[in-house]
Each structure stands twice: as structure tokens, then as C-alpha cells.
Amino acid sequence: EMESKVSEGGLNVTLTIRLLMHGKEVGSIIGKKGETVKKMREESGARINISEGNCPERIVTITGPTDAIFKAFAMIAYKFEEDITNSMSNSTATSKPPVTLRLVVPASQCGSLIGKGGSKIKEIRESTGAQVQVAGDMLPNSTERAVTISGTPDAIIQCVKQICVVMLESPPKGATIPYRPKPASTPVIFAGGQAYTIQGQYAIPHPDQLTKLHQLAMQQTPFTPLGQTTPAFPAELCCIASASSNMFPCICPGLDASPPASTHELTIPNDLIGCIIGRQGTKINEIRQMSGAQIKIANATEGSSERQITITGTPANISLAQYLINARLTSEVTGMGAL
Numbered sequence: 001e002m003e004s005k006v007s008e009g010g011l012n013v014t015l016t017i018r019l020l021m022h023g024k025e026v027g028s029i030i031g032k033k034g035e036t037v038k039k040m041r042e043e044s045g046a047r048i049n050i051s052e053g054n055c056p057e058r059i060v061t062i063t064g065p066t067d068a069i070f071k072a073f074a075m076i077a078y079k080f081e082e083d084i085t086n087s088m089s090n091s092t093a094t095s096k097p098p099v100t101l102r103l104v105v106p107a108s109q110c111g112s113l114i115g116k117g118g119s120k121i122k123e124i125r126e127s128t129g130a131q132v133q134v135a136g137d138m139l140p141n142s143t144e145r146a147v148t149i150s151g152t153p154d155a156i157i158q159c160v161k162q163i164c165v166v167m168l169e170s171p172p173k174g175a176t177i178p179y180r181p182k183p184a185s186t187p188v189i190f191a192g193g194q195a196y197t198i199q200g201q202y203a204i205p206h207p208d209q210l211t212k213l214h215q216l217a218m219q220q221t222p223f224t225p226l227g228q229t230t231p232a233f234p235a236e237l238c239c240i241a242s243a244s245s246n247m248f249p250c251i252c253p254g255l256d257a258s259p260p261a262s263t264h265e266l267t268i269p270n271d272l273i274g275c276i277i278g279r280q281g282t283k284i285n286e287i288r289q290m291s292g293a294q295i296k297i298a299n300a301t302e303g304s305s306e307r308q309i310t311i312t313g314t315p316a317n318i319s320l321a322q323y324l325i326n327a328r329l330t331s332e333v334t335g336m337g338a339l
Contacts, residue, residue: 044071057181077153100150112170130159142179291321
């Protein structure tokens with residue numbers, strides 16, 4: 001009986017439904033200059049909020065009386081179907097993929113949605129023709145689960161109606177910790193007191209806040225007491241770059257308790273030693289400080305065109321020092337003096 005009331009709009013309870021979407025899907029719903037979402041808000045009468053942030057995933061929250069929510073859902077489902085149709089006109093695929101929406105539901109309500117022995121979810125599948133899957137695990141750092149619905153727009157709308165009925169009949173128990181998507185992480189390199197992010201093949205100066213964090217980290221550990229290898233950055237700041245780029249190996253000093261110190265030797269051409277030492281030793285001191293390694297440069301020997309550099313510290317300190325020395329050399333050779 002409750003269901004007929006809901007579908008006739010007689011049961012006008014205010015509900016909130018959360019959807020998890022990829023950036024591309026969100027872009028489709030927002031539309032050019034926000035026109036699509038504006039139209040959806042006006043025509044459905046529902047409040048549609050989209051979480052902020054540069055995240056691969058975003059949360060779209062739809063709030064309003066049940067009939068407004070169903071209208072908003074219908075508009076979203078038809079928009080996604082239109083996107084599928086458009087993308088198919090350029091491809092050779094013959095079968096049309098279904099529209100898929102991911103709801104985020106408090107875990108405490110998922111039991112009612114599944115029903116005893118899966119009876120409820122089976123009933124919803126059979127009566128609507130939509131596929132419904134409830135994730136086994138909760139979403140990271142939350143007490144919510146993803147419920148994936150796929151099918152034709154009409155099947156999805158019917159399915160959402162039935163899910164709403166279940167959610168109204170059995171409200172969440174206890175406190176719900178909502179799922180919040182994590183921002184996309186971009187690799188960061190620190191060089192010369194400035195933070196850079198890698199975009200494609202280029203290092204681009206990163207916004208101020210990271211540089212400030214880096215300067216803070218530099219100030220925190222100006223001296224390394226003898227026999228103690230303190231990392232130059234807090235652990236979470238020190239991962240130099242991404243695994244996706246072999247040019248910048250991911251190095252995290254100071255994460256191990258204290259691996260045994262070892263020694264590594266390098267030979268550098270005399271004419272390049274200046275760029276590593278820097279004016280009055282500024283560069284070499286910076287490399288020592290950032291890597292946490294001890295670095296000794298041998299005096300020039302007569303008749304030799306090379307100088308010996310000895311690096312001592314943990315394997316992580318040594319590889320970080322080597323990386324920073326190489327970065328200085330490549331910047332000198334390629335004229336990237338800024339780095």
C-alpha cells in the first residue's frame with residue numbers, strides 16, 4: 001500500500017539520496033555553464049548539490065519530496081542514456097550498454113534492502129527489470145555502501161522508487177559516517193625550496209601551500225645529530241614522485257626505523273662540481289639537509305678531471321641524495337637552472 005502512495009506522490013516525505021559519480025558523469029550533469037543542472041533543479045523541484053573538489057569521484061546529493069527526487073532521477077537517467085547514444089554513434093559497438101547509477105546508502109539500511117535470504121533485492125530486480133547490486137564492503141572511512149543500479153532509464157526510475165520505500169520503512173540505525181571521496185593525488189617533487197608537480201613530461205611549480213609545507217619541513221630538521229638519521233621531511237611529504245614515471249623514482253626516507261648506514265661513491269667531472277656545491281656551499285648543504293645523508297666531496301687531485309663524492313646514510317637517504325645531485329646536473333646540462 002505504501003508503494004502506491006509513493007508512486008502517486010501522495011506520500012510526500014522529504015528524502016535525501018546520495019549518488020557517487022565519476023568526474024565525466026558529473027560534467028555531463030552540470031552541462032555547459034551549469035545549464036543542465038540548473039534545468040534539472042528547476043524542473044524537478046529537488047535540491048541537487050555536487051561535492052566540491054578535484055576528485056576522480058564526486059558525491060551528488062538529491063534532496064526533496066519523493067516526487068521531486070523521482071523527477072530528478074529520471075532526468076539524470078535520461079541524460080546518461082543520451083550520453084551513451086551519442087558515444088555509440090562514433091563507435092562500432094552494436095549492443096547498447098545499460099545506464100548505471102551508483103547510490104551511496106548507509107550500511108545499516110542495506111540489510112532491509114537485501115531482505116531475508118536476498119528476497120527483497122530479488123523482488124526489486126524482478127518487478128523493475130533493473131540490475132541491483134549491493135557492495136559487500138563499506139566505502140573507505142565511512143559506514144556507507146555503494147548500491148549499483150543498471151538498466152533502461154525507466155527500469156532505473158522504478159527501482160529507485162522501490163529503494164526509497166525501503167529506506168523510508170527502515171531508517172538508518174545509529175550514526176552514519178558519510179563517504180567522502182579523496183582528492184586525486186599528483187606526484188610532487190621538491191627542488192630548491194620549491195615544490196613541483198609532474199604533469200605529463202613537465203615539472204610545473206606547485207601552488208604555494210606545498211612550498212610552505214616544504215619550507216616548514218626544512219626548518220624542522222635543520223641539524224641531524226650524529227648517529228641519528230632524521231628524515232628531511234615528515235614522511236607524508238617526502239615521497240618524491242609517482243610510480244608512473246621512471247624518471248622520478250618514489251623515495252620515502254625515514255619510513256624505516258633505522259636501516260644500517262651504507263656508503264656510496266660517485267665521480268663527477270670537475271667542471272660540473274660547482275653546480276652541485278653552489279655558491280658558498282649552499283646547494284650541497286641543501287642536498288645534505290633534504291636527503292639526511294652525509295656527503296663528502298674529495299679535494300681535486302692533480303692531473304684528474306674528476307672529483308670523488310662519498311655519500312653515507314641509509315639506502316633511502318643515499319638514493320634521495322643521488323636523485324638530488326642528478327637533478328642539479330641535469331638542470332645544469334639542459335639549462336633548466338630554475339629547477
